Amino acid sequence: xxLKRKDILTIAEMEKEEIDLILQTAxxxxxxxxxxxxxxxxxxxxxxxxxxxxxxxxxxxxxxxxGKRLSADVVNISASSxxxxxxxxxLDTARNIEAMQSDIMIVRHASSGVPALLARHxxxxxxxAGDGLHxxxxxxxxxxxxxxEKKGTVEGLKVVIVGDILHSRVAHSDIRGLLKLGAEVQLVxxxxxxxxxxxxxxxxxxxxxxxxxxxxxxxxxxxxxxERQGCGYFPxxxxxxxxxxxxxxxxxxxxxxxxxxxxxxxxxxxxxxxDVADGLSSMILEQVTNGVAVRxxxxxxxxxxxxx
Amino acid sequence: MTERPTxxxxxxxxxxxxxxxxxxxGDLLIEDxxxxxxxxPDEKEGSAVSEASNGETHHINARGMVVVPGLIDLHTHxxxxxxxxxxxxxxxxxxxxxxxFTTVCCMPNTNPVNDxxxxxxxxxxxxxxxxxxxxxxxxxxxxxxxxxxLAEMGxxxxxxxxxxxxxxxxxxxxxxxRRAMExxxxxxxxxxxxxxxxxxTADGVIFEGAVSTSLGLKGIPAASETVMVARDIALAELxxxxxxLAHISTAGxxxxxxxxxxxxxxxxxxxCPHYLVLTDERVMGFDANAxxxxxxxxxxxxxxxxxxxxxxxxxAIATDHAPHASEEKNRAIDHAPFGIxxxxxxxSLSMSLVDGGFLTLSELIGKMTEQPARxxxxxxxxxxxxxxxxxxxxxxxxxWQVSESDIKSKSKNSPFLGWNMxxxxxxxxxxxxxxxxxxxxx
Numbered sequence: 001x002x003l004k005r006k007d008i009l010t011i012a013e014m015e016k017e018e019i020d021l022i023l024q025t026a027x028x029x030x031x032x033x034x035x036x037x038x039x040x041x042x043x044x045x046x047x048x049x050x051x052x053x054x055x056x057x058x059x060x061x062x063x064x065x066x067g068k069r070l071s072a073d074v075v076n077i078s079a080s081s082x083x084x085x086x087x088x089x090x091l092d093t094a095r096n097i098e099a100m101q102s103d104i105m106i107v108r109h110a111s112s113g114v115p116a117l118l119a120r121h122x123x124x125x126x127x128x129a130g131d132g133l134h135x136x137x138x139x140x141x142x143x144x145x146x147x148x149e150k151k152g153t154v155e156g157l158k159v160v161i162v163g164d165i166l167h168s169r170v171a172h173s174d175i176r177g178l179l180k181l182g183a184e185v186q187l188v189x190x191x192x193x194x195x196x197x198x199x200x201x202x203x204x205x206x207x208x209x210x211x212x213x214x215x216x217x218x219x220x221x222x223x224x225x226x227e228r229q230g231c232g233y234f235p236x237x238x239x240x241x242x243x244x245x246x247x248x249x250x251x252x253x254x255x256x257x258x259x260x261x262x263x264x265x266x267x268x269x270x271x272x273x274x275d276v277a278d279g280l281s282s283m284i285l286e287q288v289t290n291g292v293a294v295r296x297x298x299x300x301x302x303x304x305x306x307x308x
Numbered sequence: 309m310t311e312r313p314t315x316x317x318x319x320x321x322x323x324x325x326x327x328x329x330x331x332x333x334g335d336l337l338i339e340d341x342x343x344x345x346x347x348x349p350d351e352k353e354g355s356a357v358s359e360a361s362n363g364e365t366h367h368i369n370a371r372g373m374v375v376v377p378g379l380i381d382l383h384t385h386x387x388x389x390x391x392x393x394x395x396x397x398x399x400x401x402x403x404x405x406x407x408x409f410t411t412v413c414c415m416p417n418t419n420p421v422n423d424x425x426x427x428x429x430x431x432x433x434x435x436x437x438x439x440x441x442x443x444x445x446x447x448x449x450x451x452x453x454x455x456x457x458l459a460e461m462g463x464x465x466x467x468x469x470x471x472x473x474x475x476x477x478x479x480x481x482x483x484x485x486r487r488a489m490e491x492x493x494x495x496x497x498x499x500x501x502x503x504x505x506x507x508x509t510a511d512g513v514i515f516e517g518a519v520s521t522s523l524g525l526k527g528i529p530a531a532s533e534t535v536m537v538a539r540d541i542a543l544a545e546l547x548x549x550x551x552x553l554a555h556i557s558t559a560g561x562x563x564x565x566x567x568x569x570x571x572x573x574x575x576x577x578x579x580c581p582h583y584l585v586l587t588d589e590r591v592m593g594f595d596a597n598a599x600x601x602x603x604x605x606x607x608x609x610x611x612x613x614x615x616x617x618x619x620x621x622x623x624a625i626a627t628d629h630a631p632h633a634s635e636e637k638n639r640a641i642d643h644a645p646f647g648i649x650x651x652x653x654x655x656s657l658s659m660s661l662v663d664g665g666f667l668t669l670s671e672l673i674g675k676m677t678e679q680p681a682r683x684x685x686x687x688x689x690x691x692x693x694x695x696x697x698x699x700x701x702x703x704x705x706x707x708w709q710v711s712e713s714d715i716k717s718k719s720k721n722s723p724f725l726g727w728n729m730x731x732x733x734x735x736x737x738x739x740x741x742x743x744x745x746x747x748x749x750x
Binding site for chain 2: 012090091109111112113114116117131132133134135169172195196197198200
């Protein structure tokens with residue numbers, strides 16, 4: 001089976017079957033990364049461009065390694081958003097890169113919709129590596145992969161997502177993916193950080209951490225952008241940590257064997273205490289490992305590969 | 309455009325003149341740019357026409373057509389001076405004529421801002437030499453539209469401004485707005501407000517709700533408009549000044565205006581065709597051509613705006629014609645400018661409400677002629693004997709498709725590209741000058 005699309009822009013537009021296919025494909029690629037020689041010739045001769053308009057270490061490196069382990073030629077371009085806010089330049093930048101015969105362009109941008117805009121104008125496949133407050137599909141896929149790997153299934157699990165839902169493209173993709181795979185999703189965070197109309201997606205919303213966490217099988221913590229402090233979303237980091245920080249006593253309210261996920265980088269002592277972040281429930285490094293496998297699967301499937 | 313004949317006889321059309329409560333078949337005779345006579349159809353043998361002894365008569369067959377006063381747009385951004393790459397007086401008035409408008413009121417957010425007589429005079433001079441419809445400038449409320457000090461309204465009015473507004477840069481300081489409403493009473497002109505609380509809007513891009521959440525775009529809450537509508541109503545009550553509320557888009561605003569009017573306050577209001585036919589769903593897919601201020605709202609808002617139009621809460625339909633260049637609209641949507649063009653689609657879109665049973669054709673025409681004229685306090689938008697001959701002839705049944713190549717505006721930023729429309733202005737007559745609208749081969 002192969003993937004029947006040119007681009008990977010959102011989880012919203014993906015069918016459950018496509019998600020399953022990607023996760024299955026990632027399983028076989030995870031094995032490649034555990035070999036002594038971590039390389040297969042699958043994408044030899046293909047050109048993959050990391051076009052990042054926002055700083056990123058983790059995601060960019062993960063895509064870069066994914067491409068290299070598949071033997072693709074990988075180019076990293078860090079363009080500053082500010083020099084390309086005038087869309088013509090943005091499109092021109094992408095068109096210039098494409099003129100060098102890129103096959104897959106991996107795009108991150110601070111504005112929602114930019115990968116979609118580029119996908120409309122380019123022949124290359126576009127992978128959204130995070131756009132504005134919109135989506136971050138590869139992160140959601142690696143989260144789903146991690147949950148499935150540890151729990152056997154996603155269906156029927158109670159997943160709680162904690163924190164700044166409004167500004168988190170990870171949360172937006174996670175919610176969509178989790179719901180498609182049959183999880184029960186509960187959001188918890190300060191009301192100014194809960195986006196309007198999110199209940200319509202089929203999630204429930206809580207404002208108190210203790211209530212939300214009760215009986216959770218999976219807890220996804222979101223990174224708190226520290227500059228949001230004092231902007232009306234929450235008064236201080238201190239109060240945030242007090243109300244929403246995950247610590248041992250709160251963790252004890254969750255189900256036995258609860259998984260803790262975080263897209264990173266973590267703010268120790270804010271979203272999560274160090275002992276919990278480094279504890280047995282923490283999947284934070286596992287997620288990073290799985291990220292490479294999932295991104296290998298995406299590149300492989302977009303380049304026309306089939307999982308038989 | 310053809311030469312101006314001495315006499316024009318428009319024959320056999322359905323003449324709708326809301327200002328005179330008229331809706332009947334008839335012939336309309338124009339002489340020397342003035343409406344000379346309106347008579348029952350097919351009586352030309354005995355009429356003034358055959359009695360005329362010299363000069364040619366330009367006959368226009370209007371059977372099956374609707375003959376109405378030339379449409380008036382209260383809300384056009386002509387962009388000149390300063391933004392000629394988006395639109396000019398020449399292209400804006402061409403766009404207006406193509407849409408059936410014979411008069412457009414142009415907003416002052418040009419560069420420089422129309423806050424003094426030299427800018428007003430420049431616009432009027434351009435209108436005289438390059439425009440093909442009447443242009444009525446709207447001056448700024450405050451100097452530079454900075455919301456601080458009042459502009460010299462007396463000078464603006466004597467130069468030709470018909471109203472004042474800081475459209476697009478709304479006056480946030482309520483004290484300044486209060487003084488503007490009081491001061492405008494000297495000249496009996498309306499203060500037109502673009503109702504938006506800039507703090508609530510912040511860096512919002514589209515309407516705050518399920519769609520903004522789904523697209524990950526920052527939201528502009530409905531309250532951003534509604535709280536300023538409430539403020540303006542309170543200030544109208546305080547000052548007794550005439551206030552006209554521009555481009556009303558939310559249910560909450562309609563309810564507040566309805567209540568204010570019931571109490572007899574000097575409030576008038578307009579909405580725009582896009583708020584009558586589109587909701588925020590139109591932005592799905594990140595189409596920057598569906599990004600404007602106020603933003604497209606929910607279907608509940610749309611229903612209430614329609615109801616407000618039907619029950620008279622909303623007096624007029626205006627276009628908020630806001631041209632932007634394609635390279636500006638092709639940016640990431642949060643960096644693309646707000647606004648859409650509207651002059652060429654307003655009539656057809658509004659006529660779809662007649663088909664929908666929300667108002668009669670006569671009521672609709674009233675909202676695009678008689679009512680804007682009343683708001684401006686001008687004796688235009690009517691077909692009285694002796695009135696200046698601004699006339700629009702509408703083919704109510706012609707079907708057409710909105711295409712970039714047909715758009716006369718310099719900019720093509722319309723969310724209606726590709727839409728199938730019904731009804732279009734075939735001919736406009738501006739002070740007796742006949743403009744036959746022509747589009748591509750199709």
